[in-house]
Amino acid sequence: MKILVINAGSSSLKYQLLDPATHELMAKGLCERIGIGGHIKHTPEGKEAYAADIDMPTHSEAIQAVLSLLVDPAHGVIKTVSEIDAVGHRVVHGGEEFASSVLIDDQVMDTLKACIPLAPLHNPANITGINACKAAMPGVPHVAVFDTAFHQTLPPKAFIFALPYEYYEKDKVRRYGFHGTSHRYVSQRAASLMGRPIEELKLVTCHLGNGASTCAIKYGKSIDTSMGFTPLDGLPMGTRSGAVDSGILQYLMDLKHLDIHQMLDILNKKSGVLGISGISSDFRDLDQAAAAGSERAQLAIDVFTYKVTKRIGSSAAAMGGLDGVIFTAGVGENSPELRAKILEGLEFLGLKLDPAKNNIRGKEAVISTDDSPNTIMVIPTNEELVIAMDTAKIVSQLKK
Ligand code: AMP
Numbered sequence: 005m006k007i008l009v010i011n012a013g014s015s016s017l018k019y020q021l022l023d024p025a026t027h028e029l030m031a032k033g034l035c036e037r038i039g040i041g042g043h044i045k046h047t048p049e050g051k052e053a054y055a056a057d058i059d060m061p062t063h064s065e066a067i068q069a070v071l072s073l074l075v076d077p078a079h080g081v082i083k084t085v086s087e088i089d090a091v092g093h094r095v096v097h098g099g100e101e102f103a104s105s106v107l108i109d110d111q112v113m114d115t116l117k118a119c120i121p122l123a124p125l126h127n128p129a130n131i132t133g134i135n136a137c138k139a140a141m142p143g144v145p146h147v148a149v150f151d152t153a154f155h156q157t158l159p160p161k162a163f164i165f166a167l168p169y170e171y172y173e174k175d176k177v178r179r180y181g182f183h184g185t186s187h188r189y190v191s192q193r194a195a196s197l198m199g200r201p202i203e204e205l206k207l208v209t210c211h212l213g214n215g216a217s218t219c220a221i222k223y224g225k226s227i228d229t230s231m232g233f234t235p236l237d238g239l240p241m242g243t244r245s246g247a248v249d250s251g252i253l254q255y256l257m258d259l260k261h262l263d264i265h266q267m268l269d270i271l272n273k274k275s276g277v278l279g280i281s282g283i284s285s286d287f288r289d290l291d292q293a294a295a296a297g298s299e300r301a302q303l304a305i306d307v308f309t310y311k312v313t314k315r316i317g318s319s320a321a322a323m324g325g326l327d328g329v330i331f332t333a334g335v336g337e338n339s340p341e342l343r344a345k346i347l348e349g350l351e352f353l354g355l356k357l358d359p360a361k362n363n364i365r366g367k368e369a370v371i372s373t374d375d376s377p378n379t380i381m382v383i384p385t386n387e388e389l390v391i392a393m394d395t396a397k398i399v400s401q402l403k404k
Pocket residue numbers: 212213214215242285286287288291333334335338339
């Protein structure tokens with residue numbers, strides 16, 4: 005089966021064509037500057053990468069450019085578009101309506117639109133991407149895979165904010181959690197690497213990239229996670245503050261004469277490790293700056309790693325124990341130094357890091373010592389593969 009995976013942003017569209025059965029990636033690419041020009045980078049497996057400026061007033065032209073390249077004799081990997089069996093779409097917010105991936109029909113589209121107020125920056129772009137793909141490939145099943153769905157198993161005590169209850173009941177204010185596809189994938193890979201059924205494991209997954217979140221996964225189900233109503237909650241990130249005392253907002257808004265939009269812009273784009281260091285949102289830059297003596301770069305790293313350490317401890321408390329910790333995403337997969345710093349002092353949770361095994365980047369590995377009571381792992385995330393696998397599963401059920 006060949007599945008086209010689409011991740012549509014407001015001015016971008018990422019794609020992969022893959023076979024979920026063999027995990028074979030056939031081609032991947034990115035359309036950028038949609039609406040303000042248009043540029044495509046296309047990387048077919050076994051052929052040279054290709055890039056071009058193509059006029060893309062809307063996502064429709066972008067998906068047309070993608071399909072043309074996929075069947076192009078020089079740059080393509082398939083002969084005709086009809087070889088694509090189904091399309092899987094990444095959708096950021098499924099609200100409380102979607103606890104798993106779904107086949108997209110008119111009713112699902114209506115529900116996705118109803119979720120727009122919950123994710124005003126992301127869901128409209130996802131919907132635009134779905135509409136463009138449905139118009140370009142009308143006879144093909146389309147499936148939505150949600151960032152929030154995996155966390156729908158959170159119990160009320162974990163998802164309710166201590167606000168007047170009507171804000172939950174009437175206005176849907178609650179913890180939703182994000183990065184669900186990644187937390188689900190790496191926890192399942194971890195169980196399989198450990199050779200144990202996920203139904204008997206208590207795992208903490210740490211998705212540490214530009215955006216960062218942790219998840220407590222008890223017996224295969226998400227029972228708590230650090231992101232909340234929006235992806236601004238929880239850990240400090242590249243440019244996002246993570247959780248802050250909400251009293252600070254009024255104090256700063258009064259003092260600096262900021263409106264709520266300016267305040268949120270600061271919390272989303274000028275905070276996190278960028279805000280603390282004043283140098284960069286990229287941990288590689290911070291590592292370099294700290295090594296060269298920058299105290300604020302070191303402080304940004306210390307704040308970030310301290311909060312991740314605390315989240316591992318609180319996740320273990322939430323689950324009443326712990327069998328394994330998994331690191332994934334840009335920082336989690338590639339930084340032995342930050343992993344070591346996060347795990348410092350967690351020996352009391354049965355987590356003994358093996359410095360030699362920890363010295364790896366970007367590949368699956370157990371990095372705890374042989375005598376460590378619990379397992380520490382690095383597992384590169386692969387959200388596109390999960391989207392393709394979910395899509396294939398739903399489509400095969402249709403055929404039965
Ligand atoms: P992601 O959002 O998952 O693509 O992760 C991006 C982040 O990963 C970047 O901002 C970097 O800070 C971080 N990263 C990537 N490679 C390394 C590395 N070798 N050491 C430290 N951080 C890294």
